[in-house]
Amino acid sequence: xxxxxxxxxxxxxxxxxAAVVFTTVSQYVPSRRLELCSEIVCWAVxxxxxxxxxxxxxxxSSPLLNDPQKQRHSSSSQSFxxxxxxxAAFYRAESNTIGLYPLLTPLLLxxxxxxxxxxxxxxxxxxxxxxxxxxxxxxxxxxxxxxxNGDLFGSLISIILVASLLIVYSVFSPDFxxxxxxxxxxxxxxxxxxxxxxxxVLLLIAxxxxxxxxxxxxxxxxxVLSTGVVKALSLFFTIQxxxxxxxxxxxxxxxxxxxxxxxxFLQNSQLQALSHIAVSTLTLYQTTQLLPKQSKGKILLWSCxxxxxxxYLYNEYMIHDVASSRFTSPSHPVNLxxxxxxxxFGRKLLDQSRTYPAAVKEYKKRYGLDPPPGFEAWFQYALxxxxxxxxxxxxIHSAISPFLKLxxxxxxxxxxxxxxxxxxxxxxxxxxGKTARTxxxxxxxxxxxxxxxIFDKLLWNLPGVxxxxxxxxxxFDEPRVIIPPEGAGMDKAIRLNDxxxxxxxxxxxxxxxxxxxxxxxxxxVETFGLPFVKDHLSxxxxxxxxxxxxMHGTFISPKTFHLIEGLAPVxxxxxxxxxxxxxxxxxxxxxxxxxxxxxxxxxxxEKK
Numbered sequence: 001x002x003x004x005x006x007x008x009x010x011x012x013x014x015x016x017x018a019a020v021v022f023t024t025v026s027q028y029v030p031s032r033r034l035e036l037c038s039e040i041v042c043w044a045v046x047x048x049x050x051x052x053x054x055x056x057x058x059x060x061s062s063p064l065l066n067d068p069q070k071q072r073h074s075s076s077s078q079s080f081x082x083x084x085x086x087x088a089a090f091y092r093a094e095s096n097t098i099g100l101y102p103l104l105t106p107l108l109l110x111x112x113x114x115x116x117x118x119x120x121x122x123x124x125x126x127x128x129x130x131x132x133x134x135x136x137x138x139x140x141x142x143x144x145x146x147x148x149n150g151d152l153f154g155s156l157i158s159i160i161l162v163a164s165l166l167i168v169y170s171v172f173s174p175d176f177x178x179x180x181x182x183x184x185x186x187x188x189x190x191x192x193x194x195x196x197x198x199x200x201v202l203l204l205i206a207x208x209x210x211x212x213x214x215x216x217x218x219x220x221x222x223x224v225l226s227t228g229v230v231k232a233l234s235l236f237f238t239i240q241x242x243x244x245x246x247x248x249x250x251x252x253x254x255x256x257x258x259x260x261x262x263x264x265f266l267q268n269s270q271l272q273a274l275s276h277i278a279v280s281t282l283t284l285y286q287t288t289q290l291l292p293k294q295s296k297g298k299i300l301l302w303s304c305x306x307x308x309x310x311x312y313l314y315n316e317y318m319i320h321d322v323a324s325s326r327f328t329s330p331s332h333p334v335n336l337x338x339x340x341x342x343x344x345f346g347r348k349l350l351d352q353s354r355t356y357p358a359a360v361k362e363y364k365k366r367y368g369l370d371p372p373p374g375f376e377a378w379f380q381y382a383l384x385x386x387x388x389x390x391x392x393x394x395x396i397h398s399a400i401s402p403f404l405k406l407x408x409x410x411x412x413x414x415x416x417x418x419x420x421x422x423x424x425x426x427x428x429x430x431x432x433g434k435t436a437r438t439x440x441x442x443x444x445x446x447x448x449x450x451x452x453x454i455f456d457k458l459l460w461n462l463p464g465v466x467x468x469x470x471x472x473x474x475x476f477d478e479p480r481v482i483i484p485p486e487g488a489g490m491d492k493a494i495r496l497n498d499x500x501x502x503x504x505x506x507x508x509x510x511x512x513x514x515x516x517x518x519x520x521x522x523x524x525v526e527t528f529g530l531p532f533v534k535d536h537l538s539x540x541x542x543x544x545x546x547x548x549x550x551m552h553g554t555f556i557s558p559k560t561f562h563l564i565e566g567l568a569p570v571x572x573x574x575x576x577x578x579x580x581x582x583x584x585x586x587x588x589x590x591x592x593x594x595x596x597x598x599x600x601x602x603x604x605x606e607k608k
Contacts, residue, residue: 015240016287019253020304022234029227033217033557035093036207037045039085041198041228041233045201046480050192050238055492077171077186077217082198084167090206091161096260099148099155100162104169104251105176105286106136107162112246113169127289129282130248140280143255146275149268190240216502233324245290248405252290257285260308264315280308284302333532336525352390355379374466398584402483403569414492415472417548418568419443421494423561426480426570427451427473436463445475450587457590471529474581478558482565483580485511495550496565504561505549509577512543541577 009017027542029038105434110133128135148155170176177184188195211217239251259279267273284305288298353359356379363371382390403411418430427448438455440448450472459466476479482497499507525534533539542548549555554576564570574582588594 008302010292012241012244012291013295013297013301015237015244016249016291017301018237018254019234019241019249020256020284020287020301022237022578023253024260024304026230026234026308026473027257029223029230031106032093032096032267034091034220034224034227034525036203036210037217037224038202039089040200040207040224040230042231043199045229045232047193049190049232053236058230062178074184074186074191077184078191078195080181080183080196081168081171081186081188081195082202084164084171085199086202086206087164088161088168089203090210091158091164093210095157095161097155097158098149098161099152100144100158100503102143102147102251102255102283103142104140104162104165105130105554106133106140106256108169108248109133109136109174109250110417111166112173112248114235115170115173115175126293127285130252130286130289136248136286143259143279143283146279147255147258147262147273148481149272161439165251169250172242173247181260201352244536249287249290252283252286256280256287256304259283260304264312265318270316272495273315277312279306280305291465314586333525333530337371337532337534340525349388352388359390364394367393367397367571376379384481395583397576398582400569402567402580402597406567410492412470412488413461414494414567415569417492418472418494418564418566418570421496421564423496424494424563424564425475427453427475429468429471429473431455431467431469431471433466434464436460436466442475448473449475450591454585454587470569472570473584474570476560476562477573478554478561479572479575479579479581480518480562480564481568481575481580482507482563482578483567484565491518492567494564494568497563497565499563500559503549504558505561506562508543508576509546511578530554543578 013535109130113133129139130136144152144155171183172188173184174185186195238253241249241253256279262273262276264273264276267276288301291298291301353362358377359379360371360375363369363375379390403414406414415428418424419426427440427442427445429438429448431438431449436456436459438452438459440452442448497507506539525532539543554561568580571580571584573584573586575581575583
């Protein structure tokens, strides 16, 4: 009784459905950086699936596959297949551009048409959308236009993927032969071990090269194994379906999966989202037409279309829900957030000190310290230039507070120690109070990226006013300093930690509280799930946002990221919330090439 429903579905329909399901699932796994590793797992698993799973074939083997001459060509053919597989995998690891992938179907059909022998046993589909080159080309062009978001020229690089897979599927197709290259058809099921072996060797070489250039990927073993197994099942069932129909089924299933996996929430328009459903429908129709006409249970295959339709309908529901809420909300969230923030900022401005004694009192109250020398002159300068902000020194105080435990001599010693540490990549800049000029030096570099220029530009008119100052400036754009936690004592050791080309998250957040932290937005404005910034301090706190780990390139795998761990008084132009760099303005603020020139601007109405 329990097996009765299975009798309503022919095996070939089951294979095709399984191929569609697992191929689509593999598109949802975020494994681009782990693409090569998961491919290695895939090709290690596939031979075992063939060994321990025996499915009958309803299509007899092509007699030409038993041709002695073709068997002599088998080794070179297998090598070409392995190269094509690895080239496609390497492309997917390096690029997300797949716009021209649908062209595989008409190209493969063309190859099969001109290489097909008179005794070929391939079933002939009845629909012109899959049985003719013109029909498949029409579907392919429409699909490519949709998957490339209308930018076919920008998708030209995906020709690499198309060419690689075309070689693979052509060699797997019966009757294929290129005598000049000693390439002929290969029965993948018969030669699966040899093909898998060659492929794994080439994948290991490619993975080693990628690691050498980009550094090792994240060691997410579970993700690699699960992705590899899903890919293996996708390949296994695709082979089972193709050996009883045509290898064009691999391309139609692949195109369906790419269109189906497109997130409707991220599309530019409703029409774009609908076009992906149209592509899913067309390619699924092509897939059904490749199956024998009398096959039972095709409704099971058609049910896969729900994976494309349901997300779209949910997206439309969410849009409608948000649009409906406008009638119950007095204003847009941006207006509400502005209305909430304006009085808060207004109170901040009203609370600023208006006299020097009041400013000194406020400084002592906030920071528990006397103001630094020259504070009165700074106060008068700020008043003269109508600065609305007088009392806000939280940023600079937070940056220098770890060094307040050190004497001036100890700070000078730390500056020398960091500068003389090999590969510290910091500039030692000396400001002369007498001349108001700055000179910067580096052990190996000569161009100081205009660090001395910005100090000269800002302080040129203060000779004899400021004392001589030594300071360290970070050479890189990325922040550098990790201050030891307060409980670590007065450890003055300096440690360099190169985390370039690898995940930096653990190194940057190890000072966060061990207990789980949550977002602490003070605003009560309803934003309907849209990511508006309610509190910039909370939003920029790495400890409160573990989701940032996989969202920012600096946390995932930065090109350069050389950390300095220790009490290092280093100036940088930017820093994350958990870092100890002392912030100062970027020289770009005073460089001519970065200045706004309205003569080079265009009217607002013409901007896109």
